[in-house]
Amino acid sequence: MKKIKIFSLFVCLAMLVIACHNDDDERGVQMRTVLVYIAGDNSLRSFATEDLAEMTEGMQSVDDNSYNLLVYIDTGSSPKLIRLKKDKKKNVVQEELIATYEGRNSVDVSKMKEVINTAFSEYPAQSYGLVLWSHGEGWLAKSQNKTRWWGQDGGSNYMDISELKDVLRNAPHLSFLLFDACFMQSVEVVYELKEHADYIIGSPTEIPAPGAPYQKVVPAMFANNASATDIAKAYFEFYADENLYTGKLPYNWGLGDPWTAGVSVSVVNTSMLEQLAKSSSEIILKYIKGRQAIATSGILCYDCRSSKYYYDFDGLIRSLGSETSEYEAWKAAYDAAVVYWKTTPNNYSSYGGSFSMNGSAGLSTYIFRQSYEEEINPFYRQSIQWYSAAGWDETGW
Numbered sequence: 001m002k003k004i005k006i007f008s009l010f011v012c013l014a015m016l017v018i019a020c021h022n023d024d025d026e027r028g029v030q031m032r033t034v035l036v037y038i039a040g041d042n043s044l045r046s047f048a049t050e051d052l053a054e055m056t057e058g059m060q061s062v063d064d065n066s067y068n069l070l071v072y073i074d075t076g077s078s079p080k081l082i083r084l085k086k087d088k089k090k091n092v093v094q095e096e097l098i099a100t101y102e103g104r105n106s107v108d109v110s111k112m113k114e115v116i117n118t119a120f121s122e123y124p125a126q127s128y129g130l131v132l133w134s135h136g137e138g139w140l141a142k143s144q145n146k147t148r149w150w151g152q153d154g155g156s157n158y159m160d161i162s163e164l165k166d167v168l169r170n171a172p173h174l175s176f177l178l179f180d181a182c183f184m185q186s187v188e189v190v191y192e193l194k195e196h197a198d199y200i201i202g203s204p205t206e207i208p209a210p211g212a213p214y215q216k217v218v219p220a221m222f223a224n225n226a227s228a229t230d231i232a233k234a235y236f237e238f239y240a241d242e243n244l245y246t247g248k249l250p251y252n253w254g255l256g257d258p259w260t261a262g263v264s265v266s267v268v269n270t271s272m273l274e275q276l277a278k279s280s281s282e283i284i285l286k287y288i289k290g291r292q293a294i295a296t297s298g299i300l301c302y303d304c305r306s307s308k309y310y311y312d313f314d315g316l317i318r319s320l321g322s323e324t325s326e327y328e329a330w331k332a333a334y335d336a337a338v339v340y341w342k343t344t345p346n347n348y349s350s351y352g353g354s355f356s357m358n359g360s361a362g363l364s365t366y367i368f369r370q371s372y373e374e375e376i377n378p379f380y381r382q383s384i385q386w387y388s389a390a391g392w393d394e395t396g397w
Contacts (some may be wrong), residue, residue, distance in 0.1 A: 028169060032175070033068040034221050035116065038075075039106040039134035045075040046255050051133070051214050058218025059084045059093045067222040068123040070098070072115045073107040081115055083123070098122065107134075107159040113170040120172055127175040129221055130197075132164075133211065136181025139366070141379045144362040152350035161192050162383060168196040175199070176221075176228040182206040183302070185266050186364040187313050191386045192275065194270035199228030199339075201235075201267050204310060204364040205302035205347050205357075208259040208260030213238040229274075229340045232265045236342045239263035247346040248354050261354060262344030265360030272337040274389075279333035280317070281391030287320040291396030293369050295319065300359035309376075314361035338362050376386035 036055065040048035052073060059069055064085045072081045083096040099118055104111050120128060139161050159167075168174075177197035179185065185202035193200060212235050220226060220234035239245060239259060248260040288294065299315035301308050317330055341362030346354045368377060377397070381387055 002167055006221065010083035010378045019059060029066065030068060030123065031066045032127045032129065032222060032226075033070065033120060033125040034129040034131065035070045035072065035119045036131040036133060037106075037115065038071065038073040039110070039132075041076040041106065042076050042135055044135065047210055048075050048133070049074060050255070051211055055087045056084055056093045057215040059086070061283065062222045066123060068121045069218060069222070070123060072106075072119070074101075074104070077103065079104055079106060081118060105157045107157050109159070109163050109166055112159075112167045114212055115366050116167065116171045128172050129176045129178070130168075130171065130174050131178045131212075132184075133180045136179060136184045138183040138364070139192070139384060140309060140376065141383065159181050161189055165192055165196070168193065169295035171196070173197070176201060178202070178212070178217075178231065180207065180211045183310055183364070185268070185362065186366075187276075187390075188366065188386045190268045190270065190363070191273050191389060192384070195271060199267055199269060199326045201228055201232050201265065202310070203264050204266065204360070204362060205264055206349050208261070208263050208348070209216055209241060209350075210259050228267045232267045232342070234339050236265045240342070240344050245344055247344065249348050262346050262349035264343035264347055264355075264357060264362070265340070266338055266342075268363070269337055269339045272333070276333045276337045277386070277389040279330045281389070283317055283320060283322050283326060283330055285391045285394055286326075287322060288395040288397070293370070296367055299367070300357070302360070302364050304349035304355060309366055310364035311367050312360050313363045313365040315359050316365055316367060334361070334363075368392070 038048050038051070043186070052071060055069065055071060057135055062069070069084045070081065071084065073079065079101040081098040081101075083098055084093055085096050086093055099115075101111075106112065116130075141160060174197035176199045179195065179200070179202035182203070183205065185204045186201070189202075190200045216238050217231060218235040220231045222368040223230060239262060244260055245262055246260040247262060249259070250257070253259075294316075296308075296311060296319075299319055302310040302312065314334060317334075318327065322330070338361070341360075343357045343359060343360055347357050348354055366380060368380075381393070387393055
């Protein structure tokens with residue numbers, strides 16, 4: 001009898017091992033893992049819930065045996081890391097819990113590293129993508145409180161781009177990095193992060209309040225031979241649809257209402273940024289000398305606030321009066337770096353309402369002003385690699 005019991009136990013264990021092995025086999029070769037990192041413990045928390053529902057919808061058309069969509073979501077309570085996967089009948093997309101966390105600051109470097117390490121080590125693949133979802137304010141220092149960072153957790157926690165760069169050192173090299181956050185597509189940000197992703201997707205101005213249309217973007221992220229441009233197109237074309245876009249936003253617009261005010265999206269090929277820096281420095285060093293003031297009246301500003309940190313980069317170069325051949329050489333380098341750029345005629349600012357995008361080319365830059373000499377300019381000199389790469393360090397600024 002004892003031998004029979006032992007044999008039965010052995011058979012059960014063997015069947016369990018085989019079952020687990022078969023489950024692994026069903027997943028097959030993992031082509032891509034994408035992590036959506038939602039730092040939503042802020043005024044956007046309701047949109048985070050909506051976007052998670054859109055991601056669930058988007059996964060209906062994705063082969064989850066070959067592709068992994070992981071979502072870290074923190075809306076103020078019970079942060080968790082989940083995988084969106086289909087049930088065994090492939091009819092319903094469900095949340096598979098990977099990890100739960102105590103209340104935390106999701107833009108703390110060590111906490112973010114922990115999540116990224118768990119996600120990408122437990123779901124290895126041939127390529128990786130990362131979506132950063134939160135408030136955003138470009139390249140400036142978080143010490144400026146209301147601006148200059150990516151990611152907000154609670155009322156006073158932010159993440160500098162230098163800290164984000166530190167976090168990304170803990171991640172595998174990314175095929176794409178998508179900023180679903182405002183003001184992140186600046187030449188300063190993409191140059192700072194160029195070593196960590198092949199392509200960076202984002203907007204030089206404010207994004208729509210609902211963020212990316214994930215029911216469209218998720219299938220684009222996991223399509224065969226998916227490219228960063230395909231992802232950006234899915235983002236842009238949803239909001240640019242002629243049956244949706246009006247260029248205005250109703251005064252009583254609210255959560256769940258269609259976003260009719262437009263969008264702008266660009267894609268940067270990071271491998272071309274060194275050449276862009278070289279071409280930019282040639283013009284900047286020739287036309288900006290001795291700390292001369294730079295006229296901005298003819299350059300589109302993506303920032304409708306009085307601070308005005310984000311000007312169109314192409315507009316700056318054109319404004320310097322460079323010769324046609326010089327500008328054409330620079331523009332060739334720019335177009336090689338900014339491989340996709342689309343905007344609706346108008347975009348929307350929560351500070352200034354609808355505004356024209358005339359004069360936009362998809363990438364913002366900072367323009368030095370004497371009035372910012374006390375704090376902003378010193379930070380730029382000390383912390384932004386683009387400052388020396390583009391020749392600003394030899395202009396007197």
